[in-house]
Amino acid sequence: MKFDEYRQQDAVGLAALVARGEVSASELLACAMQRAADVNPDLNAIVIPMHEIAQNRAATTLAGPLAGVPFLIKDIAQDYAGVPTTSGSRALRNYVPPTHAEYVVRALAAGLVVFGKTNTPEFALKGTTEPAYWGPTRNPWNRLHTSGGSSGGASAAVAAGIVPMAGASDGGGSIRIPASCCGLFGLRPSRGRVPAGPRHAEFWNGASSEHVITRSVRDSAAMLDVLQGPDIGAPFQIRPPARPYREEVEREPGRLRIGFSTVSPLGLAVDPECVAAVEACVSLLRGLGHEVEEAAPDIDGHLLAECFLTMYMGQTAANLELARQLSGANEEEFELDTRALALLGRSLSAGDFQRSLFRWNDFSRSVGQYFRRYDLYLTPTMAMPPARIGEQDTPAWQQAALRPLLSLGLGKLLLMSGQVEKMAVESLSRVPFTQLSNLTGTPSMSVPLHWTPEGLPVGVQFMAPVGDEATLFRLAGQLEKVRPWFARVPA
Secondary structure, eight states: OOHHHHHTOOHHHHHHHHHTTSSOHHHHHHHHHHHHHHHHHHHOOEEEEOHHHHHHHHTSOOOSTTTTOEEEEETTTOOOTTSOOOTTOGGGTTOOOSSOOHHHHHHHHTTOEEEEEEOOOGGGOSSSOOOTTTOOOEETTEEEEEOOSSSHHHHHHHHTTSOSEEEEEESSSTTHHHHHHHTOEEEEOOTTSSOOTTTOSOBGGGTBEEEEEESSHHHHHHHHHHHOSOOTTOSOOOOOOSSOHHHHHHSOOOSOEEEEOOSOTTSOOOOHHHHHHHHHHHHHHHHTTOEEEEOOOOOOHHHHHHHHHHHHHHHHHHHHHHHHHHHOOOGGGSOHHHHHHHHHHHHSOHHHHHHHHHHHHHHHHHHHHHTTTOSEEEEESOSSSOOBTTTTSOOHHHHHHHHHHHHHTOHHHHHHTSHHHHHHHHHHSSOOSSHHHHHHTOOEEEEEEEEOTTSOEEEEEEEOOTTOHHHHHHHHHHHHHHSOOTTOOOO
16 A cells, blocks of 8 residues: 555544455555655654554454554553653663553453554653753644644644554643644543553543644544543543444434533633634534534633642642652652652642542532533633754753752742743643633544645644533544544645
């Protein structure tokens, strides 16, 4: 199979070709690996190749709904037994998990052929993928710009045509942000929809969900059919879907009532292109017969950001300590930003952390009230188009200020200084819309409906009530039909 033929198909389409005997899994793998060889040196999307493992697997008889389709997994949490999981960190470069994650077990049961792991920022902590250990992943639409994060390696690989879909996860926007940056479809499932076991119960207190980034809507639906459902001992279980998600994509959404907002929850500027993306989407939705009006949930955006960052800092402290136990690494082997976040996390009391978690319920109740009136909530996915590589680096003066505080362990002083709040606003200024879905456990999706005059993708985000991925898939299927994006690919 030639690359042009390969790229014309999504994962469902490739699986159908394999099932009919028109192409073999080995041929598809060879095509994917050749494409990776051609573009990955420039993009840096794949950081851990698994070619021999994949070639051996492709040569066997495969079964499952996606049998024979090449696939990439994210280099964090999606453990593949015998293959390093670095989590984007130098400190974990030699850590090799002994067992598959449940995510990988289900992907393999579906017949997918995993041939590598994709780049992620250290511990998946940033909305751009520029880890010190692996180096930056570049956006196929413009190599000077980020592919987003934390699933930036996945988004670059899919946008560049290496694979039709790739493993991803989303704890604060890490599926939706890179999908927006790379002109792809990215759905974050509801809390508990996809299991995190066996090594973990839930990620980030339930704020993080695992899934994929795709070009087509039906690929996302087909993969969620594969992944969804609790594993043994799962601490949180959600009502199963009424029917396969693949079927939902083909169903009409009906007349939906949709609220929208283009105002940043942090009260900061939103780029005109991101506003324009939503406004164009509103016009499109009204033309399709949906009822759309400006309305946002009653949420204090600054308080939500504070709660998100409290969890974020606490989890970083715990993750760094776990990484040290697994690897024996000293603290200097972690990035400065990670160490600073961990110091802040260690400086929080258990009471501080728990009081913050209490607030999550308030946000969920407010969102629940909103969804009594509206079926969906529409916003920009991001407040700005994709940043340039290096643009979001911690300034040198800030790094210099952090080092003595780190060496002296003065996390309490840093918390009291007000610098954390400033850093929080700065870090979330580009991505203020995504965390609401994470803290409330709701499903949400980024849909690629807009490009800037410079040719950079800009996504729009839809959020649905907890457990209602079906409505998202039905609407996404409708939008894909009337405003198709699959054939729009970077040069």
